[in-house]
Amino acid sequence: MKVRNASQLLNGEQSEILGIDYNHPSARRIIEVGFTPGEEIKVIGKSLFDDPIAFSIRGTVIAIRKSEASSIIIR
Amino acid sequence: MxxxxxxxxxxxxxxxxxxxxxxxxxxxxxxxxxxxxxxxxxxxxxxxxxxxxxxxxxxxxxxxxxxxxxxxxxxxxxxxxxxxxxxxxxxxxxxxxxxxxxxxxxxxxxxxxxxxxxxxxxxxxxxxxxxxxxxxxxxxxxxxxxxxxxxxxxxxxxxxxxxxxxxxxxxxxxxxxxxxxxxxxxxxxxxxxxxxxxxxxxxxxxxxxxxxxxxxxHKPDEISLKIDSVLLNGTWGLLIFFLAMSVTFASVFWLASPIMDLIDSAFALSSESILGIWGNNWFTQLLANGLIAGFGSVAVFIPQILILFLILGILEDTGYLARGAMLVDKPLSKIGLNGRSFAPMVSGFACAVPAIMAARTIPNKRERLLTIFILPLLSCSARIPVYLLLIGFLVPTTGSLTAGIILASIYLLSIISSLVAAGIINKLKNKVITEQDHSSFILELPTYKIPRLNNVFFNAYLSTKSYITGAGPIIMIFSVILWALTFFPAGIDNSIYNENDSFEQELIENSYASNIGKFLEPAVSPLGVDWRVGVAIITSFAAREVFVSSMALMFQVNISDEDSIQKSLLKNMQKAKKSDGTKVFTTSSIIGLIVFFIIAMQCVSTLAITKKETGSWRIPILQFFIYTFSAYFLAVISVNLINFFGIA
Missing domain, CATH: 3.40.50.300 (P-loop containing nucleotide triphosphate hydrolases)
Known part of the structure; x- marks a missing residue:
């Protein structure tokens, strides 16, 4: 199976986080705000050119850049 | 304890x-x-x-x-x-x-x-x-x-x-x-x-x-999700966003200007009364034209700054400001800024001093420094009196649609110049801003809430206070220095007050300021103006709005006239002639001055706070020279272009 990341999700689409790319410079803050393996995420909205993307995570909404979303590996 | x-x-x-x-x-x-x-x-x-x-x-x-x-x-x-x-x-x-x-x-x-x-x-x-x-x-x-x-x-x-x-x-x-x-x-x-x-x-x-x-x-607030499905939807979201920002600016302007006029007249009145009651000598002059005028030029912006921070606070407390930052992150990141630069940039329209401090929330060093770098280009409230005076010359009927359009274009021009400057400085890699850092935008979009007004008021009060304590003393000191330059050496001689009614003109013409102005005349003549405007421009480096009071001094506005200061100043500006007999103020020279004021780095307090926040003199010095020289050259180009196409 091909590896997918969160930046590829469409508006309204939902998935489960499998892992985070620790090499991404923002990895620590991405995890700190709640993106951890096993959590469900859903795309709430996308700005112009699909960047940044707003995700629902652990009962709140967090906007992150497309490049940061691409470090979140999903099912 | x-x-x-x-x-x-x-x-x-x-x-x-x-x-x-x-x-x-x-x-x-x-x-x-x-x-x-x-x-x-x-x-x-x-x-x-x-x-x-x-x-x-x-x-x-x-x-x-x-x-x-x-x-x-x-x-x-x-x-x-x-x-x-x-x-x-x-x-x-x-x-x-x-x-x-x-x-x-x-x-x-x-x-x-x-x-x-x-x-x-x-x-x-x-x-x-x-x-x-x-x-x-x-x-x-x-x-x-x-x-x-x-x-x-x-x-x-x-x-x-x-x-x-x-x-x-x-x-x-x-x-x-x-x-x-x-x-x-x-x-x-x-x-x-x-x-x-x-x-x-x-x-x-x-x-x-x-x-x-x-x-x-683990599902977010339902109502917020419904609102976001509209407000975070690409095109509609942006449209609503720009509408909201325009309404914000328009309302700040219309709400603040009557209060500003009131404060302005109150200070002018107290200056007059002091001179009226105690007569003219160096002490009453210092009190009326130095201290009170300086205090007035600090106080006059308080309503504008307070109202903008109130509206900004309401936007933040409702949760919309975070959405705004998300919507503009992509375009701003293209020119080296960040979605988080957005709130400081809006504050910049009130006063650069609190705006520069607000840039602290930008995690990336380079983006933060670049935001600080361009903030002085956003037209702060200190420029408003200058713009209003100059527009008043171009369009004599006040409050007309044309005047409104010109003012809106000035603001648009100021936004464009800030974005262009960011783009250019960003392209120059490490020539202007040496710091490099990885760019990031991670922001929680909080649940939409009804704003807690006492919180909003308290924060607006703090930001306004930081303007008063940050910019206030410097404006005061320079107002007094400026007064001294226009007063000495002639003002010491008490006989000057008894000789004639227009002693103020005589004071200025024999002052240190006029010596400096005449010395620098070759520099301002490409702008189509004479040394008197040169003096006013020099004084505006203390704080931009000082330009208006200096102009009033240089062009001998007589307060005892029935007209307001602004009206009689405009009358005198129409009449003003250079030594060769041509008019000082024409469409081209006025537009040249507007261009100069949009771009020039003329605020000592901004330079001081930038030094404090960036930790060195490098950035404020670069800002000063880059912006002031660009302003000068662009103003000269505008003046000559307009003259070339023969617009009177």
Whole structure:
């Protein structure tokens, strides 16, 4: 199976986080705000050119850049 | 004295709790290398607790990613004035338990003496869940209290706890730095998620599927999601966003200008009365034209700045400002800025001083410095009197549509110039801004809320105060220096006042300012104006609005006229001739001056605060030379282009 990341999700689409790319410079803050393996995420909205993307995570909404979303590996 | 710090994630009810516990005497806490930001207070007298209470800005963990987080976290570890806190009160949102427990976990790891306050229990109840605080206390091995901040339920128990701590706890703890390892962070989260499952229980007893209930718990606020489906929708979202921003600016302008006029006339009146009552001598002149005029030029912007910060505060408190930052992040990142540059940029239209301080929330160093670099290009309120005077010359009928369009174009031009400057400086890689850092945008979009007006008012008051204390003294000092330059040496001789009514003209013509102006005339003649405007421009480097009062001095406005100062100044400007007999003010020279004022870096306070915030003179010096010379050359080009096409 091909590896997918969160930046590829469409508006309204939902998935489960499998892992985070620790090499991404923002990895620590991405995890700190709640993106951890096993959590469900859903795309709430996308700005112009699909960047940044707003995700629902652990009962709140967090906007992150497309490049940061691409470090979140999903099912 | 016993010191208690309030520490918590953003939007966890920390400030509300601070306001509940603190007494009347709230003061801002200053940090080395930083200005305002957070508050300390004594406890409200009715609680009978003898301790310092410190509020700190919201943080996510004890590992900082931006300057304001570094300052905050260093302050939690060891405050320069109060030392290490004897007790930390941390607030966590019950409906955000797992995310907010990460900070609690860090505080435990660092070995602080911590008490946990659970807020927003009503939101959790709406999701049909409740929290067992005793269980949580057991899991964390910390005291835990549930508090309903709207009804004060549970506050007595907390007060009782604090009292016993203050009386009995003299233990000095050894505080550790915490691990920055990213791998262990995921394990921490997993442990916390386990705790969350143990302490939360569904309130609906007939529920069959606990897992499904937990999934519902982890769904964001329904109403906010509905609003966001419109406001975060690409094209519509942007359209509504630009509309909201335009309405903001228009309303700031229309609300503030009548109050500004009132303040202006009040100060002009008191200057006149002083001269009228005590006559003319060096002391009354200093009082009326130096001190009071200087004080007036600080005071006149207060309404504009206060109203803009009020509206900005309302936008922030409703949760919309975070959405705005998200919507503009992509275009701003193209020119080296960040979505988080957006709020400082809007503040820049009021005053660059608080705006530059607000840029601290940008985590990336390069983006922060670039934001600070371009902020002086956004037309601050000090330029408004200048624009109004110059537009008044071009369009004699006040309040007309044409005047409005010109003013709007000036603002548009100022936005464009700031974006172009950012783009160019960003393209120059490390020539202007040497710092490099990885760019990031991670921002929580909080639930939409009805703004808490007392919070909004308090923050607007603080920002306005930072303008008054930051820019005020410098404007005052320069107003007095400016007055001295236009007064001496002729003003010392008292006979000058008795000779004729137009002694003010004589004063100026024989002053140091006119010597400087005449010396610099070759520099201003390419702008199509003479030395008198040159003097006014020089004085505007203290603060831009000083230009208007200098113009009034240079072109001998007689206050005893029936017209307002502005009207009689405009009349005199129409008549003013250069030594060769041609008019000083033409369409081209006025537009040249407008262009100059949009771009030139003419504010001493801005340079001073930039030096303070960037840590060196490099950036303010670059700003000064780049902007002032570009302003000059662009103004000269505009004047010549307009003359070339023969517009009178």
């Amino acid at each position: 016993f010191t208690i710090s309030l520490v918590g994630p953003p939007n966890s009810g920390k400030t509300t709790l601070f306001n509940k516990l603190s007494g009347q005497k709230i003061k801002t806490v200053n940090y080395p290398g930083a200005t305002v930001d957070y508050f300390s207070a004594d406890f409200d007298k009715k609680y009978e607790i003898n301790a310092h209470l410190i509020d700190t800005p919201g943080i996510i963990s004890l590992i900082p990613t931006s300057i304001d987080e570094i300052i905050t976290i260093e302050g939690i570890y060891s405050h320069p004035e109060f030392g290490t806190p004897d007790l930390i009160i941390t607030t966590i949102d019950a409906s955000q338990l797992s995310r907010h427990l990460i900070l609690v976990n860090d505080l435990i790891e660092a070995n602080f003496n911590v008490v946990v306050i659970i807020t927003m229990n009503d939101i959790l109840a709406r999701k049909n869940f409740s929290i067992d605080e005793n269980k949580l206390s057991e899991e964390l091995n910390l005291p835990v209290f549930k508090i309903d901040l709207t009804k004060d339920n549970g506050i007595d128990e907390l007060i009782h706890f604090i009292k016993t701590e203050v009386e009995n706890n003299f233990e000095k703890r050894v505080i550790n730095k915490i691990s920055e390892d990213t791998f262990t962070l995921v394990n921490k989260y997993n442990r916390i998620s386990e705790i969350e499952k143990k302490v939360l229980f569904p309130t609906k007893t007939n529920s069959k599927n606990i897992t499904k209930d937990f999934n519902n718990l």
